[in-house]
């Protein structure tokens with residue numbers, strides 16, 4: 113594996129789950145793999161889980177870890193070619209990326225959708241520049257369209273908790289005050305399409321995701337119908353994808369908040385969310401605090417997913 117930008121690159125899912133199980137049970141078994149190797153984590157956006165879990169994964173593998181917050185302490189970066197750089201941006205990404213490559217063996221990049229251009233976002237302009245110009249294997253720590261390390265952790269968590277071979281998994285949109293990227297729901301849908309689980313996406317009209325991510329999922333605009341008999345409820349907000357509403361908040365209907373009453377429609381479902389979560393917008397206090405809530409095990413599995421992927425990348429060096 114020369115880069116990791118999508119859960120599809122995990123290949124055989126059962127083998128990936130076995131690899132993750134080994135990593136979880138033997139976190140320090142592969143320290144020789146990372147000895148004298150440097151992991152650089154580059155953040156264009158804020159993070160708690162991804163920052164800490166990926167650092168811990170690198171340390172577990174014996175790596176040296178460097179974290180760069182591009183917007184705090186580094187030179188302000190220009191990302192467009194052809195710009196006359198007479199403003200406040202002192203360095204161009206096209207020099208900065210190969211310089212970062214000189215100092216590292218693997219590079220993780222977090223760069224969210226900017227919602228300025230759907231074409232630029234869905235072409236993953238920033239992430240692909242790292243892949244093209246760094247000279248090093250690059251992995252996504254959430255890019256414009258996908259969050260594969262989150263999805264892998266979510267899928268490991270479902271695998272660990274499912275009570276039947278083909279659980280019903282419902283990903284439901286829920287309200288949020290700000291426009292959030294589609295990376296997490298896109299990626300989760302991409303991952304669930306790799307399984308034979310029953311997979312339903314529930315969202316209000318105007319919030320359908322890109323068809324290439326929806327895949328074979330059943331899409332409904334009726335949340336209550338979707339939740340009937342669900343085994344897992346994966347809540348997430350995302351901004352509109354379609355047409356001129358791309359990147360906009362067009363609905364804040366609190367009737368979509370995941371409450372105790374909504375969970376009562378399910379088959380004693382587990383509640384999932386990638387965090388951070390806005391309580392009593394996305395999910396009520398009692399649901400997220402209930403024994404059926406998997407938000408902390410999901411976050412814990414972020415170390416497992418990152419370490420499994422870093423191990424694969426190190427084995428390919």
Ligand code: CP
Nearest residue numbers: 159160161162386387
């Ligand atoms: N779920 C997730 O990626 O969390 P952070 O944004 O805190 O990294």
